[in-house]
Amino acid sequence: MSELMPVLLALTILIGGVAGAAILTWFERRLLGVWQDRYGPNRLGPFGIGQVAADMIKLLFKDDWVPPFADRLVFIFAPTAIVVAMMMGFAVVPFAPGMMIIDVNIGLLFFLGMTSLAVYSVLLGGLASNNKYALLGGLRSAAQMVSYEVFMGLSLIGVVMMTGSFSLVDIVEAQTDVWFCFSQILGLIVFIIAGIAESHRLPFDLPEAEHELTAGFHTEYGGMKFAMFMLGEYLGLMLISCMIVTLFFGGWHGPMFIGDWLPPFFWFSFKVFVVICFFVLLRAAIPRPRYDQLMSLGWKVMLPITLVNILVTGAVLLWMEGIA
Amino acid sequence: MLEIVFFYIASTVALMATVMAMTRANAIHALIYLIVSLLAVAVIFFLIGAPFAAALEIVIYAGAIMVLFVFVIMMLNLGEKGDKQERQWLQPSIWAGPAILSTVLLIELVIVISQTSGPVSVTAVSAKQVGLSLFGPYVLAVEIASMLLLAGLVGSFHLGRRYLERDNLEKQGGQ
Numbered sequence: 001m002s003e004l005m006p007v008l009l010a011l012t013i014l015i016g017g018v019a020g021a022a023i024l025t026w027f028e029r030r031l032l033g034v035w036q037d038r039y040g041p042n043r044l045g046p047f048g049i050g051q052v053a054a055d056m057i058k059l060l061f062k063d064d065w066v067p068p069f070a071d072r073l074v075f076i077f078a079p080t081a082i083v084v085a086m087m088m089g090f091a092v093v094p095f096a097p098g099m100m101i102i103d104v105n106i107g108l109l110f111f112l113g114m115t116s117l118a119v120y121s122v123l124l125g126g127l128a129s130n131n132k133y134a135l136l137g138g139l140r141s142a143a144q145m146v147s148y149e150v151f152m153g154l155s156l157i158g159v160v161m162m163t164g165s166f167s168l169v170d171i172v173e174a175q176t177d178v179w180f181c182f183s184q185i186l187g188l189i190v191f192i193i194a195g196i197a198e199s200h201r202l203p204f205d206l207p208e209a210e211h212e213l214t215a216g217f218h219t220e221y222g223g224m225k226f227a228m229f230m231l232g233e234y235l236g237l238m239l240i241s242c243m244i245v246t247l248f249f250g251g252w253h254g255p256m257f258i259g260d261w262l263p264p265f266f267w268f269s270f271k272v273f274v275v276i277c278f279f280v281l282l283r284a285a286i287p288r289p290r291y292d293q294l295m296s297l298g299w300k301v302m303l304p305i306t307l308v309n310i311l312v313t314g315a316v317l318l319w320m321e322g323i324a
Numbered sequence: 325m326l327e328i329v330f331f332y333i334a335s336t337v338a339l340m341a342t343v344m345a346m347t348r349a350n351a352i353h354a355l356i357y358l359i360v361s362l363l364a365v366a367v368i369f370f371l372i373g374a375p376f377a378a379a380l381e382i383v384i385y386a387g388a389i390m391v392l393f394v395f396v397i398m399m400l401n402l403g404e405k406g407d408k409q410e411r412q413w414l415q416p417s418i419w420a421g422p423a424i425l426s427t428v429l430l431i432e433l434v435i436v437i438s439q440t441s442g443p444v445s446v447t448a449v450s451a452k453q454v455g456l457s458l459f460g461p462y463v464l465a466v467e468i469a470s471m472l473l474l475a476g477l478v479g480s481f482h483l484g485r486r487y488l489e490r491d492n493l494e495k496q497g498g499q
Contacts, residue, residue, distance in 0.1 A: 071350075071352070073353075074352060074353070074356070077356075104375065105375065105450060105451070106375045106376060106378070106379045106451065109376070109379030109380070109383060109451075110379060110382075112379075112383050112387075113379055113382035113383045113386075113387055114382075116382070116383055116386070116387025116388060116391075117382065117386060117387055119387070119391050120359070120391070120394070123391065123394050123395075123398070124352070124356070124394070126398070127352060127394070127397075127398050128352075135398060138398060139395065139398050139399065142391055142392075142394065142395040142398065143395070145391070146388055146391050146392065146395075149387070149388065153383070164452075166451055
């Protein structure tokens, strides 16, 4: 049984990830409606949840068209890359004690590697479309994601220093008493901002800024290939939320004043849900910055913050070692 | 046993992808093959007990440096013209010389490797050990690398600053 566990879990993640992303498209629109004082999709089925099925039917039955001027093979390959990379990223997420596909001692680096590979999807999609809007979107995403990958990696160094390990299980275990969201508050802020930029969601969705680039890198995409991009984006959102909970909010541990009397998986999924709602709130509340503002925010604000965070964390750790 | 099978699969993929990367006329197709080759090398690193090197290979080489390569190709946007030039450069008269010379090196390498006995050590090297040796015996190399990076940083700062100043001058001239 214990050998079958990872296989079963992988299948569950595969199906649950796709279903979760589909439901998330509806959930996000409803939640945006609440925060922006309007309804959102509310016609089909109870609370409008039938909208998910309607959208899927529409996307599935659309003509699967490749523009004649596009680079055919790369055009078809691009949307799969983001889905595969994001799905692979879930392999190291510890959902509950023993409930993860693999616990490797480089878990955190594996996650960073998979998110950095997801960049190719947007890049190649923009390039293969052979369309100037798509190309501009791809160019923007390349610069944006390569820059924010740097801060994403650096913001996690504090957590790794405090744990002394890249293994995500060790990181969760180290938060049994106090979550890292207090001691690593700077790392958390930078990681959230970098996470939005990496999954190129609003407010940082400049690769597909519709008022200036029509639809950015996926201008030429339609039907299921477009759906794959969307699936990848929502999988990225879920993956980033899982990582925020794992790295900064104690993973499967309950809040310290309530304790662990509810099942660990409940705490994990509840926290992930709250973080996803927070991301939707950000989307509803914050306008999109200009492209140069985004880049200068990264290099002039986020980079110094992360470096100071690493310096202070290291100094405090050494000081505490000296006391003990 | 299974590891050896995986090793040979990964190295076959790496070799094939590298050959394809060299022979493609379209720069983007060549780059995708190069990325596949890097991923295959990462798998090999993982199999011979260097998971940290494997992760860095993916994060840095496949995930960052290659993205910048694609970025440059997108900026240049050569298209058909670039493919044509690339096909011209792929004439046997151009690559035959280097190929013969590197074949000599390859034969030498194969002979040297076949003389060493036993498999490569497969003791897993953790991230901690890598860090300790980087800041222990190899600290000089780390410092030299940081100086090299500083030079690159100063250079790019210089280029970017001149550009900004010129922009400001033009603005003032306009007013």
